[in-house]
Amino acid sequence: MLSRVTAIRALPRVAFVPARFASSQVEGSVAQSKGFSKKEKAHEDEYVHRHEMELLAKMRAQIEKKKLELDELQKKHEELEKGQK
Template sequence: MLARISAVRISAVRRIPQLVIVPARFTSSQVEGSVAQSKGFSKKEKAHEDEYIHRHEVELLQKLKAEIEKKKTELDDLTKKHSELEKNSKK
Protein backbone atom coordinates (compact mmCIF):
# COMPACT_ATOMS: atom_id res chain seq x y z
CA MET A 1 0.00 0.00 0.00
CA LEU A 2 2.86 2.35 0.75
CA ALA A 3 4.37 1.70 -2.66
CA ARG A 4 1.05 2.47 -4.27
CA ILE A 5 0.73 5.86 -2.48
CA SER A 6 4.25 6.93 -3.43
CA ALA A 7 3.55 5.98 -7.04
CA VAL A 8 0.47 8.15 -7.00
CA ARG A 9 2.38 11.04 -5.50
CA ILE A 10 5.14 10.79 -8.08
CA SER A 11 2.68 10.72 -10.94
CA ALA A 12 0.84 13.67 -9.44
CA VAL A 13 4.07 15.62 -9.24
CA ARG A 14 4.80 14.93 -12.88
CA ARG A 15 1.43 16.28 -13.93
CA ILE A 16 1.90 19.71 -12.31
CA PRO A 17 2.89 22.22 -14.96
CA GLN A 18 6.12 24.05 -14.36
CA LEU A 19 5.65 27.67 -13.51
CA VAL A 20 7.96 30.20 -15.07
CA ILE A 21 8.56 33.21 -12.88
CA VAL A 22 9.41 36.33 -14.85
CA PRO A 23 10.88 39.32 -13.04
CA ALA A 24 8.68 42.41 -13.02
CA ARG A 25 11.12 44.49 -15.06
CA PHE A 26 10.71 42.20 -18.06
CA THR A 27 6.94 42.45 -18.00
CA SER A 28 6.82 46.22 -18.43
CA SER A 29 5.27 47.67 -21.57
CA GLN A 30 8.55 49.18 -22.76
CA VAL A 31 10.55 47.34 -25.35
CA GLU A 32 14.22 47.65 -26.14
CA GLY A 33 15.01 50.89 -27.88
CA SER A 34 11.89 52.62 -26.66
CA VAL A 35 13.99 55.64 -25.66
CA ALA A 36 15.23 55.93 -29.23
CA GLN A 37 11.65 55.80 -30.47
CA SER A 38 10.33 58.47 -28.15
CA LYS A 39 9.36 61.83 -29.60
CA GLY A 40 11.66 63.85 -27.37
CA PHE A 41 14.70 61.84 -28.29
CA SER A 42 13.99 61.95 -32.00
CA LYS A 43 13.48 65.74 -31.88
CA LYS A 44 16.76 66.18 -30.03
CA GLU A 45 18.57 63.86 -32.43
CA LYS A 46 17.14 65.72 -35.44
CA ALA A 47 18.21 69.04 -33.93
CA HIS A 48 21.77 67.75 -33.51
CA GLU A 49 21.82 66.45 -37.08
CA ASP A 50 20.46 69.74 -38.42
CA GLU A 51 23.07 71.68 -36.46
CA TYR A 52 25.86 69.46 -37.82
CA ILE A 53 24.60 69.83 -41.39
CA HIS A 54 24.33 73.60 -40.98
CA ARG A 55 27.92 73.84 -39.68
CA HIS A 56 29.15 71.62 -42.50
CA GLU A 57 27.38 73.73 -45.12
CA VAL A 58 28.81 76.94 -43.61
CA GLU A 59 32.31 75.44 -43.79
CA LEU A 60 31.77 74.43 -47.42
CA LEU A 61 30.50 77.92 -48.28
CA GLN A 62 33.53 79.50 -46.63
CA LYS A 63 35.84 77.25 -48.63
CA LEU A 64 34.01 78.09 -51.84
CA LYS A 65 34.17 81.83 -51.12
CA ALA A 66 37.89 81.54 -50.43
CA GLU A 67 38.34 79.68 -53.72
CA ILE A 68 36.35 82.34 -55.58
CA GLU A 69 38.52 85.09 -54.09
CA LYS A 70 41.65 83.17 -55.05
CA LYS A 71 40.38 82.72 -58.61
CA LYS A 72 39.48 86.43 -58.81
CA THR A 73 43.02 87.43 -57.84
CA GLU A 74 44.40 84.95 -60.40
CA LEU A 75 42.13 86.44 -63.05
CA ASP A 76 43.23 89.97 -62.15
CA ASP A 77 46.89 88.92 -62.42
CA LEU A 78 46.28 87.28 -65.78
CA THR A 79 44.42 90.31 -67.14
CA LYS A 80 47.30 92.56 -66.03
CA LYS A 81 49.83 90.28 -67.74
CA HIS A 82 47.66 90.19 -70.85
CA SER A 83 47.39 93.97 -70.99
CA GLU A 84 51.17 94.29 -70.52
CA LEU A 85 51.81 91.83 -73.33
CA GLU A 86 49.44 93.74 -75.60
CA LYS A 87 51.25 97.01 -74.85
CA ASN A 88 54.62 95.38 -75.55
CA SER A 89 53.43 93.80 -78.79
CA LYS A 90 52.01 97.12 -80.09
CA LYS A 91 55.30 98.94 -79.65
Protein backbone atom coordinates in the same frame (compact mmCIF):
# COMPACT_ATOMS: atom_id res chain seq x y z
CA MET B 1 51.13 1.33 3.62
CA LEU B 2 47.81 2.13 2.43
CA SER B 3 47.55 4.74 -0.21
CA ARG B 4 44.64 6.98 -0.18
CA VAL B 5 43.11 8.12 -3.39
CA THR B 6 41.12 11.23 -3.09
CA ALA B 7 38.58 11.98 -5.67
CA ILE B 8 38.08 15.56 -6.65
CA ARG B 9 34.52 16.24 -7.32
CA ALA B 10 33.59 18.89 -9.82
CA LEU B 11 31.20 21.33 -8.35
CA PRO B 12 28.28 22.21 -10.53
CA ARG B 13 28.75 25.50 -12.27
CA VAL B 14 26.21 28.09 -11.48
CA ALA B 15 25.60 30.73 -14.11
CA PHE B 16 24.38 34.03 -12.83
CA VAL B 17 22.20 35.66 -15.41
CA PRO B 18 20.98 39.14 -14.60
CA ALA B 19 17.26 39.23 -14.37
CA ARG B 20 15.40 41.66 -16.57
CA PHE B 21 13.25 44.05 -14.74
CA ALA B 22 9.72 44.34 -15.96
CA SER B 23 8.96 47.77 -17.29
CA SER B 24 6.20 49.43 -19.22
CA GLN B 25 8.57 50.40 -22.04
CA VAL B 26 9.25 48.15 -24.95
CA GLU B 27 12.88 47.53 -25.84
CA GLY B 28 14.10 50.42 -27.98
CA SER B 29 11.15 52.61 -27.17
CA VAL B 30 13.41 55.43 -25.99
CA ALA B 31 14.90 55.71 -29.45
CA GLN B 32 11.44 55.73 -30.95
CA SER B 33 9.99 58.37 -28.67
CA LYS B 34 9.08 61.69 -30.24
CA GLY B 35 11.20 63.79 -27.90
CA PHE B 36 14.34 61.80 -28.55
CA SER B 37 13.69 61.78 -32.27
CA LYS B 38 13.25 65.56 -32.40
CA LYS B 39 16.39 66.15 -30.34
CA GLU B 40 18.43 63.78 -32.50
CA LYS B 41 17.15 65.44 -35.69
CA ALA B 42 18.01 68.86 -34.27
CA HIS B 43 21.58 67.72 -33.56
CA GLU B 44 21.91 66.25 -37.05
CA ASP B 45 20.52 69.42 -38.63
CA GLU B 46 22.94 71.55 -36.62
CA TYR B 47 25.89 69.38 -37.70
CA VAL B 48 24.85 69.50 -41.37
CA HIS B 49 24.37 73.27 -41.23
CA ARG B 50 27.78 73.79 -39.60
CA HIS B 51 29.42 71.49 -42.16
CA GLU B 52 27.77 73.31 -45.07
CA MET B 53 28.86 76.69 -43.68
CA GLU B 54 32.46 75.43 -43.48
CA LEU B 55 32.26 74.24 -47.10
CA LEU B 56 30.84 77.59 -48.20
CA ALA B 57 33.63 79.44 -46.41
CA LYS B 58 36.22 77.27 -48.18
CA MET B 59 34.54 77.87 -51.54
CA ARG B 60 34.44 81.62 -50.97
CA ALA B 61 38.14 81.60 -50.13
CA GLN B 62 38.87 79.64 -53.30
CA ILE B 63 36.77 82.07 -55.36
CA GLU B 64 38.68 85.06 -53.94
CA LYS B 65 41.98 83.33 -54.69
CA LYS B 66 40.89 82.63 -58.28
CA LYS B 67 39.72 86.24 -58.70
CA LEU B 68 43.16 87.48 -57.67
CA GLU B 69 44.81 85.08 -60.11
CA LEU B 70 42.46 86.24 -62.86
CA ASP B 71 43.24 89.89 -62.15
CA GLU B 72 46.98 89.17 -62.38
CA LEU B 73 46.53 87.32 -65.67
CA GLN B 74 44.44 90.14 -67.11
CA LYS B 75 47.13 92.68 -66.16
CA LYS B 76 49.80 90.56 -67.84
CA HIS B 77 47.60 90.20 -70.91
CA GLU B 78 47.09 93.97 -71.12
CA GLU B 79 50.84 94.57 -70.76
CA LEU B 80 51.56 92.09 -73.55
CA GLU B 81 48.99 93.75 -75.83
CA LYS B 82 50.50 97.20 -75.17
CA GLY B 83 53.95 95.86 -75.94
CA GLN B 84 52.87 94.42 -79.29
CA LYS B 85 51.28 97.65 -80.57
